Amino acid sequence: MNVSTVMPPDRGPPFPNRADETSFTIARRLKVPIWVFDIDHSRIAFANESACKLWNADNEEGLRARNLGVDMSMTVAKRLRQYQTDFRVSDATFTELWTLYPNGVPKSVMVIYRGFVLPDGRMGMQCEAMAEAEDQPHNLRSAEALLHTDVLITLFSKAGPPLYLNPAARNAFGVQVKSLAALFVDLRDFDTLLEQLDFLGEHRLVTKVRLATAERWFDLSAKACSDAATGQPAILLTAIDVTELKEARDAARHLADRDQLTDLHNRAYLQNHLSKLASHYADRQSAIIFFDVDRFKAINDRYGHEAGDAVLQQIALRTRAILRPDDLAVRLGGDEFVVLLDDISGLADVEQRVARLHKAVSQPVVQDNTIINVATSVGVAVFSSSAIDFTEVLREADIALYASKRAGRNRVTFYTGEMGVAAKVREDMEFELRRAIQRGEFELYYQPRLDIASGRIVAVEGLARWRHPSRGIIMPGVFIPICEETGLIEELGRLVLEIGCMQAIEWHKAGIDINVSLNVSPRQFGGLTLLNTLSTFAALPDFPKGKVELEITESVLIGDHASISESLRQITAMGYRIAIDDFGTGYSNLSFISHFPLTYLKIDRSFIQQLPESGPIIRLILTLAQQIGATVVAEGVETIEQLDWLTRHNCDQAQGYLITPPLPLDALSAFLKSTPRWSVSV
Ligand code: C2E
Ligand code: CA
Ligand code: CA
Helix, strand or coil, X not given: CCCCCCCCCCCCCCCCEECXXXXXXXXXXXXXXXXXXXXXXXXXXXXXXXXXXXXXXXXXXXXXHCXXXXXXXXXXXXXXXXXXXXXXXXXXXXXXXXXXXXXXXXXXXXXXXXXXXXXXXXXXXXXXXXXXXXXXXXXXXXXXXXXXXXXXXXXXXXXXXXXXXXXXXXXXXXXXXXXXXXXXXXHHHHHHHHHHHHHHCEEEEEEEEECCCCXXXXXXXXXXXXXXXXXXXXXXXEEEEXXXXXXXXXXXXXXXXXXXXXXXXXXXXXXXXXXHHHHHCCCCEEEXXXXXXXXXXXXXXXXXXXXXXXXXXXXXXXXXXXXXXXXXXXXXXXXXXXXXXXCXXXXXXXXXXXHHHHHHHCCCXXXXXXXXXXXXXXXXXXXXXXXXXXXXXXXXXXXXXXXXXXXXXXXXXXXCHHHHHHHHHHHHHHHHHHHHHHHCCEEEEEEEEEECCCCEEEEEEEEEEEEECCCEEECHHHHHHHHHHHCCHHHHHHHHHHHHHHHHHHHHHCCCCXXXXXXXXXXXXXXXXXXXXXXXXXXXXXXXXXXXXXXXXXXXXXXXXXXXXXXXXXXHHHCEEEEEEEECCCCCCHHHHHHCCCCEEXXXXXXXXXXXXXXXXXXXXHXXXXXXCXXXXXXXXXXXXXXXHHHHCCCCEECCCCCCCCECHHHHHHHHHHCCXXXXXX
């Protein structure tokens, strides 16, 4: 049994068929069953004798009186409506196997349908039965299924016109589809389809399809076959509308690929994109720009997190605004951004574009009537897409960014090989440091502090030293900055605190009355573990309350005053004292220190070295300290003249090479024994 709809019409009178007496008279004489169906009223409007027989009716009157809508299913009613619409658009002719239900008894017939304008002008349907089909139930059912399914099923000749459209397809594509190609919005997909059909005989894809009224996404499944009627090569196409599904998936993918705050792409997307770039382009020059906001933490601390977010959003907008369509902007996280300039033409081109970007993202941001100054540091790595490892390129841009930071921030640095070497040295150092911390290769040297009035050593500052197994003693200037950059400072800091506190306990137990002061890095102070560590040591038996000092820098005190004073209060409540280290070099507003529980101010070495020119500043610090009740320690005292000056101006304590450089523990013990008291001449 052949079930097909053939278009355009190849037989019958010209459109439209109209109700007139001549046509009815002719029809009445024909032996083939012919009837006219009034779709709107679900009634037969005209039937010849053969049609009456087919419908099991005694005469035309009786047949016309029947209401066929009574037994009609929804799907059939829907199909008929669709036919009616199709007939209005064109003089289409459909040949289909239909099951009629004369008096409720199913009868399958091949029927040719065509539009027929009823006497009152409405569109009806002229039906002509060809032959009664053999009633093989399976065939009948499959034909019905094809007719009524919502899946779009079509058969196209390879060259062009459709050979068959099931009603769902006809409804979706419209009756005037010219070719398979015409359905494709993206012709590249069509070309792929043809290629795959030639190659594999079948292909499946999701693509955008042009429907009669809209463009929608379809899951297409195509098979190469032969037209059963002509034997010519044909394509059987099944299509399911997946627009909603695709849109939901696209939305989900958008979320997965994007950074929520700025809507720029995210790290995962960048990685993916870079690996694709490597496989797609053999040899093209691109540039990775890595940048971050200078002192972003300070912006957050000072203006609040909302303002920080607003700054990041503005930067994202400005970045996007100056990029070309093929460039990619990514927020890696925090205040770190990456821009990929695709396909650059030479270094001068990159330099120009990077300079523009740097300028755009280093403009002030206005938030709630506050102007927030923004500066950014930038690192650039240029690479060719052939034979490169993209993690390596990212790393290079990162190294260049780091160089910008080191050179004073707010600038652009291009990566060079030497930077790579230096970075390698740093990385090796980091690796070694990590191991050294685990192995406990650190110890403290102690530098005594003199109480000027009494001439007694009242405290020692613990200074970290790395006893390297092969290189001997390594100074903190070498490893502390790396520990701070890498976060290792938390572990090293804990080790230092442990050594220092244990030593303080030991001296206390031995009846030696001396303070121990220990350096705490800002990064350590910002971490989560410091308070825990401190309370652990303070809880040890014989911990000498009030005799362990923690040296912090002024930078620690900038930010949220309330939370900082709260931390300091907790620390002092445990029995520690707070000293401000390198005082005078940081924040210029000196009055802020009165907010905090501070016991010692250590005047930075640079002021002492510039005596007597720096005298006024030192006097100012002394006055200030007096007001807040803090003890002043002069650092880096190297000459007797300096000590004299300090003595005359009632500075409390002095520390420096004049007294002694930092000493390892045994040398310190000897020093303390040999010089019980210093006499200071004024
Ligand atoms: P700082 O806290 O200012 O320590 C004083 C530094 O000045 C020490 O250098 C000391 O040796 C040096 N010094 C002392 N008297 C004189 C002097 O009269 N003249 C001169 N020119 N220098 C003098 P050191 O031991 O090399 O430490 C350098 C810095 O490393 C320290 O500066 C401190 O910021 C940091 N540091 C040392 N140990 C630690 C530690 O355990 N933790 C942390 N976070 N930082 C540490
Ligand atoms: Ca110090
Ligand atoms: Ca210092």
